[in-house]
Amino acid sequence: MSSNVVELKNVTKRYDAIVAVDRVNLTLNSGEIFGLLGPNGSGKSTTLKMLLGLVHPDEGLVTVLGMPVQQDPVALKRMVGYVPEAPRLYEFLTGIEYLDFIGDVYGMQPEDKRNRINEYLKALQLEGREGDMINSYSEGMKQKIALISAFLHKPKLLIMDEPLNGLDPRSARIVKDFLQELKRQGVTTILSTHVLEIAQAMCDRIGIMYHGKLQALGNMNELREMSKLPDSGLEDIFLKLTGTGDVRPVVEELLK
Amino acid sequence: MNWKNVAFLVSVERKSGRLIRGQRLTKYRESRLTANLFYIIALTLGIVIGFFVGTAYSQSFSDPAVSSQFQPLVLSFLWSLPTIVMIYSVVFTMFAQIQRSGIKASSQVPFWLPITWQEHTLASILANMLGFPLISIVGIGAGIVTFGFFAGLFIPAVLTSLAMLGAAFTASALTEVFRVLQMRFVGAVYKSSGRAAVWVRFAGSLIFFLLFYAVYFFVIYGTGALTFIQNIASTQNSVWFVPFVWLGIMLYYLTSGFLLEGFLFLGLSLLLIAGLFFFGTWLNKRFGLYEPPAITVTHGVYAPKTGLLGKLGFSTSEAALIRKDLKAFTRRRELMTIFIGPIVIILVPLFQQFGQAGEAGSVQLNLLWAGLTFLFPASIMAMSLGNLIMGEEGQAVWRIYAAPFSARSLVKSKYFFVVLFGLIIFAITSTLGAIIYGMPFRAVFVGAFEAVFLVFALSAVSLANGIKGADFNELPRPRMIRVEWSLINLIACALGGLAILAPLIPYAISTIIPGFNVLDPYIAVGISGVVAAIIAFVFYRIAINNAEELLRNAES
Numbered sequence: 080m081s082s083n084v085v086e087l088k089n090v091t092k093r094y095d096a097i098v099a100v101d102r103v104n105l106t107l108n109s110g111e112i113f114g115l116l117g118p119n120g121s122g123k124s125t126t127l128k129m130l131l132g133l134v135h136p137d138e139g140l141v142t143v144l145g146m147p148v149q150q151d152p153v154a155l156k157r158m159v160g161y162v163p164e165a166p167r168l169y170e171f172l173t174g175i176e177y178l179d180f181i182g183d184v185y186g187m188q189p190e191d192k193r194n195r196i197n198e199y200l201k202a203l204q205l206e207g208r209e210g211d212m213i214n215s216y217s218e219g220m221k222q223k224i225a226l227i228s229a230f231l232h233k234p235k236l237l238i239m240d241e242p243l244n245g246l247d248p249r250s251a252r253i254v255k256d257f258l259q260e261l262k263r264q265g266v267t268t269i270l271s272t273h274v275l276e277i278a279q280a281m282c283d284r285i286g287i288m289y290h291g292k293l294q295a296l297g298n299m300n301e302l303r304e305m306s307k308l309p310d311s312g313l314e315d316i317f318l319k320l321t322g323t324g325d326v327r328p329v330v331e332e333l334l335k
Numbered sequence: 336m337n338w339k340n341v342a343f344l345v346s347v348e349r350k351s352g353r354l355i356r357g358q359r360l361t362k363y364r365e366s367r368l369t370a371n372l373f374y375i376i377a378l379t380l381g382i383v384i385g386f387f388v389g390t391a392y393s394q395s396f397s398d399p400a401v402s403s404q405f406q407p408l409v410l411s412f413l414w415s416l417p418t419i420v421m422i423y424s425v426v427f428t429m430f431a432q433i434q435r436s437g438i439k440a441s442s443q444v445p446f447w448l449p450i451t452w453q454e455h456t457l458a459s460i461l462a463n464m465l466g467f468p469l470i471s472i473v474g475i476g477a478g479i480v481t482f483g484f485f486a487g488l489f490i491p492a493v494l495t496s497l498a499m500l501g502a503a504f505t506a507s508a509l510t511e512v513f514r515v516l517q518m519r520f521v522g523a524v525y526k527s528s529g530r531a532a533v534w535v536r537f538a539g540s541l542i543f544f545l546l547f548y549a550v551y552f553f554v555i556y557g558t559g560a561l562t563f564i565q566n567i568a569s570t571q572n573s574v575w576f577v578p579f580v581w582l583g584i585m586l587y588y589l590t591s592g593f594l595l596e597g598f599l600f601l602g603l604s605l606l607l608i609a610g611l612f613f614f615g616t617w618l619n620k621r622f623g624l625y626e627p628p629a630i631t632v633t634h635g636v637y638a639p640k641t642g643l644l645g646k647l648g649f650s651t652s653e654a655a656l657i658r659k660d661l662k663a664f665t666r667r668r669e670l671m672t673i674f675i676g677p678i679v680i681i682l683v684p685l686f687q688q689f690g691q692a693g694e695a696g697s698v699q700l701n702l703l704w705a706g707l708t709f710l711f712p713a714s715i716m717a718m719s720l721g722n723l724i725m726g727e728e729g730q731a732v733w734r735i736y737a738a739p740f741s742a743r744s745l746v747k748s749k750y751f752f753v754v755l756f757g758l759i760i761f762a763i764t765s766t767l768g769a770i771i772y773g774m775p776f777r778a779v780f781v782g783a784f785e786a787v788f789l790v791f792a793l794s795a796v797s798l799a800n801g802i803k804g805a806d807f808n809e810l811p812r813p814r815m816i817r818v819e820w821s822l823i824n825l826i827a828c829a830l831g832g833l834a835i836l837a838p839l840i841p842y843a844i845s846t847i848i849p850g851f852n853v854l855d856p857y858i859a860v861g862i863s864g865v866v867a868a869i870i871a872f873v874f875y876r877i878a879i880n881n882a883e884e885l886l887r888n889a890e891s
Contacts, residue, residue, distance in 0.1 A: 133736050133889040152886070156739040163737075167730040169659060171666035183655035184738045212533075212666075 084109050084236055084267040090139035092125055099125040101291035110262050114282035115271045118321055122291040123271045127238050131161055144235060160229035164240035170214035174224050185232035199227040203250050219245035237268040255281060279313040289321045340454045348462030377474035385481025392486045410590060413491055417498040417582035424468040424506030432514050446624060456616040463507040472499045491590040498582045508611035515618040537665045544675045578607045656748040669813055673719055708768030709782035713761035714789045718828045721753045721797025726805040726815030736889040742882035750798055757790035784860045788835050788867035793828050795874035800824035802881040831870050838862040
């Protein structure tokens with residue numbers, strides 16, 4: 080049994096003629112925050128879904144928390160927290176009903192469930208609105224509920240697609256600090272985002288996907304070396320490594 | 336008023352209406368022929384029928400003495416048309432609004448565009464008229480004008496056509512007013528009823544839908560429709576103080592030579608139309624962007640217990656899923672209609688039969704109706720609910736995919752829910768049926784067992800098909816099941832139902848032909864039970880396999 084939390088070996092996924100993920104190899108360790116970046120349609124979401132067993136690779140092997148994802152998907156899902164990009168919630172439930180549903184689905188003890196729900200609601204300033212139907216929530220409030228439902232059952236692996244979407248600055252800060260604390264407790268987080276500042280500030284290592292391939296992988300210093308941009312931030316590195324850097328002609332065309 | 340804006344808004348509403356009805360729009364610009372096909376067909380049919388009836392009329396009644404006897408009959412029919420058009424236009428435009436109420440795709444007022452509320456209100460009223468109300472007016476109008484040309488009633492026919500248009504516009508304006516008022520009223524009810532709002536909404540929606548469908552079926556089907564037309568033609572003038580018959584009365588006076596009265600009612604009708612339009616505009620200006628307040632269901636700590644479901648052998652996750660589905664079906668308007676369908680289908684004919692029940696010579700008919708009351712609604716509930724219970728998850732289905740649900744747990748929870756509601760509907764309708772029709776014990780016994788068998792078996796059949804054909808798309812409206820799987824389910828349930836009821840056929844015939852009985856009904860019920868058990872077991876297994884496949888290929 081592997082000690083790595085996540086292991087992708089030569090993983091390929093095709094949708095008809097389109098190769099969404101192309102022979103990706105990746106290993107993540109316990110207590111690591113990993114940023115998965117890439118332009119739209121580069122294969123990030125497909126890769127995240129493969130880690131949760133929601134999408135099957137056509138080739139290669141995906142191992143999560145020491146077991147192949149298809150071996151016991153139910154047991155695996157119990158140990159993973161997932162926030163998809165633009166999560167759709169059951170809007171006819173109230174916030175607290177939704178979280179209670181999630182707690183039951185993950186088999187939490189009633190006392191533990193109640194305490195944790197109340198703590199999260201308080202921390203993310205949802206107190207007072209928890210009894211309202213979700214369809215009356217703003218996008219940011221829905222995102223908070225989606226985040227709480229990913230944290231609630233104390234997962235060992237967090238898979239998050241744009242987790243800070245729509246959050247107010249205070250809540251975003253709380254989530255970022257909370258993820259750092261979870262890291263110290265050994266929880267591994269995979270983070271996909273287009274906000275490169277967040278990735279640069281939070282992630283131990285970053286993978287940049289482009290056209291389904293893992294174009295670059297490493298910490299900030301390693302990425303700077305790869306891109307030959309020694310003093311640059313992640314934005315310049317990203318644009319250079321994905322070959323999408325020269326944006327000036329586009330802007331000039333728009334200004335005509 | 337910028338008429339171009341009105342025309343653009345009407346075309347947008349028209350396209351969104353077609354999307355809501357499930358049509359696919361593949362081209363930005365369509366040919367006018369395709370877009371107006373139904374209007375063209377109605378116009379052609381109207382002209383052809385009007386021509387044949389008009390020429391036959393003019394030839395048959397060429398003698399003025401004979402013709403003068405029939406002309407009042409024709410005229411009284413024409414006078415009743417505007418009111419009839421108004422009533423069914425109200426029904427159909429409200430129906431269109433109900434269809435829209437469940438959709439996810441917002442038809443939000445584009446308030447950020449340079450469009451006035453007057454333009455928006457007019458476009459909304461005109462768009463409401465599109466479809467059946469306008470198509471029928473085109474058909475009837477073309478028919479009566481052509482007929483009138485040959486029958487010497489050209490001017491009354493033209494006036495009637497114009498009055499019908501006015502009636503449809505009035506009906507549509509009334510629906511527009513009702514729509515905005517209802518939205519505001521619902522908001523006020525939510526606010527004042529506090530935590531009970533969710534149940535007020537459920538009960539209110541049930542009552543509204545029941546009343547609406549009862550009226551709908553009364554107006555559209557059966558002897559009610561004919562009686563209705565006769566009543567309008569004969570009583571219209573005596574209720575002159577009701578604004579909605581003014582167009583009909585106007586026609587009566589104008590075509591009878593009472594011009595002063597005719598113009599008075601024309602003026603009143605125009606005032607009514609203008610009044611409704613301006614009231615609708617004012618309401619839209621005031622509440623057009625109003626959003627009902629949030630429904631607060633719970634306060635503070637919320638901790639339901641597994642309770643009874645736990646004692647029945649359900650795990651916490653299975654019980655949570657059942658509780659979630661229960662809330663979905665009592666809070667989502669598009670799902671509430673699933674409960675109403677079986678009740679309305681059986682209640683409307685039941686009420687019609689109510690007066691005849693117990694009459695001499697209707698024993699067999701009573702027994703047939705009683706049998707249907709026992710078997711039909713519960714079976715329909717099992718069939719429709721089982722078919723939709725997976726697809727109703729909609730886009731939030733990712734939660735099921737990502738959560739630790741096994742296929743077995745998923746099917747167990749969903750199957751329990753479908754069976755439970757099938758049995759609840761059975762309990763309600765069979766009690767009503769047994770009381771109304773005064774059924775003998777043997778018939779009650781047989782009916783009750785057969786209904787329960789049908790519920791268990793058809794729930795499994797429809798759940799298996801519902802999982803296989805689940806459609807999680809929610810735009811422009813929740814689909815829940817793919818059309819082909821809905822049809823497959825219908826056929827499978829019909830065949831399954833027939834197989835379960837087959838042993839009872841000799842018993843049913845024996846109630847009509849005494850002495851025909853070849854099989855004791857209790858034995859027949861036993862055989863039915865075995866057949867139902869086999870069907871339920873096989874399809875429950877198929878449902879688990881389909882659920883495994885669904886979870887395995889979640890997003891592929």
